[in-house]
Amino acid sequence: MNPHQQSVRQLEQVADLLRDQYQDSTSFDKAIEQLKSPNKIIEGEIEVEMDDGSTKKLKAFRSQHNNARGPYKGGIRFHHHVSKEEIMALSTWMTWKCAVIGIPYGGGKGGVIVDPKKLSPKELQKLSRAYVEFIANYIGPWVDVPAPDVNTTPQIMAWMIDAYEGYLAENKKPLQENPLATFTGKPLGLGGSAGRTEATGLGGFFVFEKLVKKLGLENKQDVTIAIQGFGNVGYWFAYHAHQSGYKVVAVSDSKGGIYVEAGLDPVKTLADKEEKGSLQGKAITNEELLELDVDILVPAALENVITKDNAANIKAKAILELANGPTSPAADQILADKGIVLVPDVLANAGGVTVSYFEWAQNLQGYYWSKEEVISKLQPLMEDAFEKMWQMKERKQVSGRMATYMTAVKRVVDTMLLRGI
Numbered sequence: 001m002n003p004h005q006q007s008v009r010q011l012e013q014v015a016d017l018l019r020d021q022y023q024d025s026t027s028f029d030k031a032i033e034q035l036k037s038p039n040k041i042i043e044g045e046i047e048v049e050m051d052d053g054s055t056k057k058l059k060a061f062r063s064q065h066n067n068a069r070g071p072y073k074g075g076i077r078f079h080h081h082v083s084k085e086e087i088m089a090l091s092t093w094m095t096w097k098c099a100v101i102g103i104p105y106g107g108g109k110g111g112v113i114v115d116p117k118k119l120s121p122k123e124l125q126k127l128s129r130a131y132v133e134f135i136a137n138y139i140g141p142w143v144d145v146p147a148p149d150v151n152t153t154p155q156i157m158a159w160m161i162d163a164y165e166g167y168l169a170e171n172k173k174p175l176q177e178n179p180l181a182t183f184t185g186k187p188l189g190l191g192g193s194a195g196r197t198e199a200t201g202l203g204g205f206f207v208f209e210k211l212v213k214k215l216g217l218e219n220k221q222d223v224t225i226a227i228q229g230f231g232n233v234g235y236w237f238a239y240h241a242h243q244s245g246y247k248v249v250a251v252s253d254s255k256g257g258i259y260v261e262a263g264l265d266p267v268k269t270l271a272d273k274e275e276k277g278s279l280q281g282k283a284i285t286n287e288e289l290l291e292l293d294v295d296i297l298v299p300a301a302l303e304n305v306i307t308k309d310n311a312a313n314i315k316a317k318a319i320l321e322l323a324n325g326p327t328s329p330a331a332d333q334i335l336a337d338k339g340i341v342l343v344p345d346v347l348a349n350a351g352g353v354t355v356s357y358f359e360w361a362q363n364l365q366g367y368y369w370s371k372e373e374v375i376s377k378l379q380p381l382m383e384d385a386f387e388k389m390w391q392m393k394e395r396k397q398v399s400g401r402m403a404t405y406m407t408a409v410k411r412v413v414d415t416m417l418l419r420g421i
């Protein structure tokens with residue numbers, strides 16, 4: 001199954017579990033049918049002038065899945081593996097992510113098939129501007145709000161805002177279109193939000209704290225954690241877990257991992273890595289890290305790392321998915337059969353999009369919040385979303401992933417029904 005077919009299959013499974021809650025099952029089924037494909041796909045070729053004077057034609061997409069609950073929201077990725085089916089699926093998952101956390105957005109996603117590592121900074125800027133021209137007619141603060149994703153950065157968002165302002169001026173569209181509120185994940189100096197850098201890891205930590213309580217793990221210092229990935233998300237999650245007194249016993253990066261039985265200090269580990277170029281400590285492989293006998297396993301690097309080949313060997317009591325799509329559907333079933341609790345990506349890593357929502361809200365009002373204020377608003381949203389998922393999981397006796405999707409799909413369908421199908 002390609003990712004789009006996978007997202008449709010998931011939706012059908014969720015719909016089967018929700019249908020009996022709706023008296024008007026015809027309208028319910030119509031809403032589900034509509035949700036199986038994006039409302040709109042913008043698809044075409046963009047032209048980028050290379051430094052040597054030649055022109056490169058690149059395939060570009062923007063998928064707008066559903067906007068019943070608010071403007072489409074989702075990142076733009078520059079990657080040579082981008083496909084239309086992947087972008088469609090990712091936009092669908094953004095609809096569920098925004099719904100489960102309860103922020104007033106629908107789901108969107110964009111992408112360009114390109115290897116950005118082969119582009120010079122000048123070419124990358126031209127690509128970013130060309131992509132904005134391609135989608136300019138379809139975005140805006142109340143329409144569709146893009147953000148960074150794989151290989152796109154705050155700097156790229158800054159170029160995109162500049163290009164969007166140029167488009168508005170050229171087309172005599174009012175600046176009330178608010179270019180700043182049309183993109184999130186911007187640099188702090190250009191309308192970004194305090195707290196965005198650590199938002200995904202910290203949001204995951206708030207969920208983690210609720211999870212350990214549900215699992216009855218009373219003593220923080222005895223709760224062991226293994227984290228795959230020590231980039232932005234993995235580091236900030238590790239930082240907050242360590243600061244709060246939990247025991248981070250293993251972390252890894254693309255070169256491999258380290259295991260420290262007594263628990264490691266993420267700040268020192270990062271400083272050592274920056275100084276020496278790799279993680280310092282008792283070496284383990286990424287495969288070994290995933291199979292460690294720890295309380296909580298946190299995949300925070302890549303997709304599809306827990307598969308049918310290793311799921312049976314996972315020993316953790318629970319998995320907190322901070323990476324997008326780290327668990328394959330076949331592995332999901334094996335983990336559920338083993339009684340391993342799973343908090344899925346659309347909930348666990350939603351801290352990023354939640355602070356993007358705060359960024360948008362700040363841009364719209366032209367009034368900016370302190371980092372403390374941002375964090376104080378993030379925590380209750382993450383905790384409440386986890387609690388709702390847990391209640392659904394207990395009530396319906398389903399997996400954490402299914403409970404999360406049920407909560408999200410129900411919210412979206414209910415809004416669609418309120419509007420009238």
Ligand code: NAD
Binds near residue numbers: 228230286
């Ligand atoms: P990052 O690039 O900062 O870090 C990625 C980490 O993964 C690095 O430590 C890298 O060394 C490691 N890695 C790369 N290849 C690996 C391999 N083969 N085996 C093990 N580790 C490997 O990225 P990030 O922003 O921390 O994102 C991590 C994950 O979280 C991704 O799946 C991303 O989609 C997801 N995510 C990120 C955010 C965000 O706000 N940054 C939001 C939602 C989801």
